[in-house]
Amino acid sequence: MKVETDTRSRILVTARELFHGRSYADVGIKEICESAKVQKGSFYHFFPSKQDLAMAVIDDMAEEWAHGFVAEAFDRNLPPMERLDYLIDAAYYWQKAAKDLEGRVPGCLFGNLALEVSTRDEVIRAKINAVFRKASESFREALSEAVELGAVAPLDAELTGEAMLAYLEGIILLAKSRNDPDVVRLLGPAIKTIRIEMKPGN
Amino acid sequence: MKVETDTRSRILVTARELFHGRSYADVGIKEICESAKVQKGSFYHFFPSKQDLAMAVIDDMAEEWAHGFVAEAFDRNLPPMERLDYLIDAAYYWQKAAKDLEGRVPGCLFGNLALEVSTRDEVIRAKINAVFRKASESFREALSEAVELGAVAPLDAELTGEAMLAYLEGIILLAKSRNDPDVVRLLGPAIKTIRIEMKPGN
Numbered sequence: 001m002k003v004e005t006d007t008r009s010r011i012l013v014t015a016r017e018l019f020h021g022r023s024y025a026d027v028g029i030k031e032i033c034e035s036a037k038v039q040k041g042s043f044y045h046f047f048p049s050k051q052d053l054a055m056a057v058i059d060d061m062a063e064e065w066a067h068g069f070v071a072e073a074f075d076r077n078l079p080p081m082e083r084l085d086y087l088i089d090a091a092y093y094w095q096k097a098a099k100d101l102e103g104r105v106p107g108c109l110f111g112n113l114a115l116e117v118s119t120r121d122e123v124i125r126a127k128i129n130a131v132f133r134k135a136s137e138s139f140r141e142a143l144s145e146a147v148e149l150g151a152v153a154p155l156d157a158e159l160t161g162e163a164m165l166a167y168l169e170g171i172i173l174l175a176k177s178r179n180d181p182d183v184v185r186l187l188g189p190a191i192k193t194i195r196i197e198m199k200p201g202n
Numbered sequence: 203m204k205v206e207t208d209t210r211s212r213i214l215v216t217a218r219e220l221f222h223g224r225s226y227a228d229v230g231i232k233e234i235c236e237s238a239k240v241q242k243g244s245f246y247h248f249f250p251s252k253q254d255l256a257m258a259v260i261d262d263m264a265e266e267w268a269h270g271f272v273a274e275a276f277d278r279n280l281p282p283m284e285r286l287d288y289l290i291d292a293a294y295y296w297q298k299a300a301k302d303l304e305g306r307v308p309g310c311l312f313g314n315l316a317l318e319v320s321t322r323d324e325v326i327r328a329k330i331n332a333v334f335r336k337a338s339e340s341f342r343e344a345l346s347e348a349v350e351l352g353a354v355a356p357l358d359a360e361l362t363g364e365a366m367l368a369y370l371e372g373i374i375l376l377a378k379s380r381n382d383p384d385v386v387r388l389l390g391p392a393i394k395t396i397r398i399e400m401k402p403g404n
Contacts, residue, residue, distance in 0.1 A: 021321055022321060022322055023225075023227060023318050023319070023321075023322070025225060025227035025228050026227050026322065102321075104320070104321040105320070105321075106321055107317055107320070107321075111317060111375055112317045112318070114375060114378060114379035115309055115313060115314045115317045115318065115375060115378060116225050116314070116317065116318050117225070118306070118307070118309070118378045118379055118381065119223055119224060119225075119304075119306040119307075119308055119309075119378075120224055120225070120228065125379060125381065128379050129379050129380050132376065132379055132380075159388060159389065159392075160392070162376065162385070162388075162389060163369075163373070163389045163392045165372075165376065166369065166372035166373045166375065166376045166385075166389055167365075167368065167369050167372050167396075168372070169371075169372045169375050169376065170367075170368035170369050170370070170371045170372025170373070170375065171365070171368040171372070173313055173316060173317060173368065173371050173372065173375065174334065174364065174367065174368045174371065176316060176317060176320045176321075177316035177320055177327060177330050177331050177334055178331055178334075179320065179327065183364070183368075186361060186364075187361065187364055187365045187368055187398070189398075190361075190362070190365045190396050190397060190398045193395060193396055193397045193398075194369075194392050194395055194396055195392060195395045196389070196391075196392045196395075
């Protein structure tokens with residue numbers, strides 16, 4: 001049982017690193033098996049296809065985030081708008097650490113996969129979309145709380161939350177295209193200026 | 203000469219459509235030649251490598267934009283902040299038309315390529331970065347003019363322009379991950395709320 005878990009998690013960690021550092025299409029099962037020191041038969045025992053692997057990588061990373069820096073950023077003990085500062089800081093240090101290590105700003109794995117495979121793989125697209133839905137829900141909660149506390153003037157918390165998530169993905173995209181994590185640090189704080197007003201009648 | 207131009211431009215148009223609709227890695231030279239009805243020898247006459255082709259596709263599309271909808275959106279005869287409305291509208295109709303035709307929101311080709319190849323191809327990354335630089339410069343100009351006219355309170359026009367470009371790419375990314383062009387229409391107008399203040403002393 002232990003060996004099974006180890007093998008599966010070694011494949012997951014390896015695939016995540018390779019997909020994130022390069023791209024989904026650029027990394028084949030053969031290379032993943034070699035890097036993870038796993039036989040092909042063993043790979044297919046855990047993952048019948050590359051798509052199954054991608055789904056597990058996304059789940060694994062979303063799970064890790066949900067209990068890691070996203071949980072820390074969206075900690076309900078933090079004042080709601082400070083959660084956004086925390087999130088931007090975390091995104092910056094994430095991209096910076098990766099660049100210090102590999103020489104390249106890797107971007108957000110979810111954003112990378114969304115743009116690479118959404119038109120070609122409906123299953124992976126829907127999975128990433130679900131991750132984004134959950135993320136924008138955390139923004140919405142923080143915003144609703146900020147409005148309740150009077151820290152922010154009333155706004156459409158749902159749409160503004162989605163807009164903030166889009167902005168976060170956008171600044172990470174720009175940082176990757178410049179290979180410069182400082183883009184996240186310089187543009188990030190403006191996330192708090194984004195507002196979508198409530199529709200009249202709501 | 204005419205035939206040469208036709209062949210080259212047929213390759214370019216085909217490659218752009220295929221890269222945009224799927225991904226860079228997913229489309230091979232063989233498939234491009236077949237779709238464009240061009241012999242491989244002829245392809246290599248124009249483009250020694252797939253990278254050369256990608257560079258030409260980016261140039262071609264950036265050029266078309268610069269004289270097409272970007273030029274229209276950033277028309278100096280429009281009030282500066284209306285240029286942003288125009289740009290968001292254009293981005294929405296672009297994604298909507300593509301979805302109506304192909305069933306899929308394809309995203310922005312520049313953003314797609316930026317996330318797919320930036321860690322692996324320094325030449326293409328730098329080229330896309332130059333396109334983004336030029337785009338954020340158009341935002342900066344519109345913002346500077348808006349400040350001069352008193353339509354917007356003084357702000358850091360350069361950083362705010364970059365932030366607006368990041369937001370535009372971010373909402374297109376989210377639209378692609380949801381396969382829903384309405385994301386651009388609903389979130390787009392908030393681009394005008396983004397602000398980065400001038401550093402004290404500037």
